[in-house]
Amino acid sequence: MTSTPGSAGPTAATTPPPPDPAERVRRFSGAERWVHRSTATLMLLCVASAACLYLPQLAELVGRRHTVVTVHQWSGVLTPVPFLAGLLSRALRADLSRLNRFGPHDRQWLRAVWRRDHRPEARPAGKFNAGQKLYAAWIAGAVLVMTGTGALMWFTGLAPLMWRTSATFVHDWLALAIGIVLAGHMAMALADPEARRGMRTGSVERHWARSQHALWGEDRAGSRSLED
Template sequence: MHRTTAALMLLCIATAAALYVPQLAELVGRRPLVVTLHQWSGLLTPAPFLLGLASPAFRADLRRLNRFGAHDRTWLRAARRRDRSPESRPAGKFNAGQKVYASWIAGAVLVMLATGLMMWFTSLTPLVWRTSATFVHDWLALAVGIVVAGHVAKALADPEARRGMRTGWVERGWARREHALWAADETDDA
């Protein structure tokens, strides 16, 4: 699920770069092929999410991501102070940063999809809309690129979180330290 989304997203970003950055465009060429890859990877990016909705565990994670508690405000304040100590950054299974990222990127993907479709199917909307959609698509693409790079950097900095994504298991000590409220949350849910 995460891997398929990530693969589609990276393909979308890579093809976008090949279409957009002149030096890369010059290197890659093959414009019709790159455009087709970009369109389809973009269109399919939300597909794993939609399929995931069939899974109760995935829906439970979405509920966790959606719910912001008092501890999340504490976490965000600590993040703003650059305070890295685990005590001042209380978190359940997902910390406040992950929650903000998840909902921001979900919204951004939908906006990219909508503006992308307006550019793809030019007859759907009037011309002024298409030019405006291009404008939003271009600038939001830049923001998405930067934010996704940040997301990847965060993951690279935390091997245990990566192991969790890969295997579904994390060390108890790491979970106690980085996601102290998780255990309580699990018993609450049960």
């Protein structure tokens, strides 16, 4: 079968070239993405079921309070499980080590955020920037507190009434704080499509990595480069 001269021209001009795998950098392993998705699903179930329990409008709309309570309790208890299972992954353990290191460049990043300086050179970051490190530390602590206070509220025989009353107070207000912080986290993710793509596919564009996480290579063990 033959084609007339110039027939391929318009099609070739409008069809974008396929992405070059060499222009992408591996960021997250499959295990890390599974941990993130599973934890996110459980936390969203916790937040949604809590909203149905505490907001009268949603409670009337959903009904089945006993079912909602059961979903809330078990999604809360299971929230730490994906992370604990993910500790079997060497990649996850390596990233936890990065998240736990806070250096001079992280303080510089926070100062730039405070001054609203958006220049990439003013916000040096390794694989994770200072904001991501603070968020990870805060949400990890919040999950532990919520699990502990939730257990006291669920199993009423574990502690005296005063303890359960205090646990309820802490649980309710911390739940509100978590909802606000999660909303901010999702807003930041929506504002950065490439960061979302990295969590979804495991890789990011090279130029994004170099502009947003210029010290990433230095964060890696030994002399391995950004391409590893």
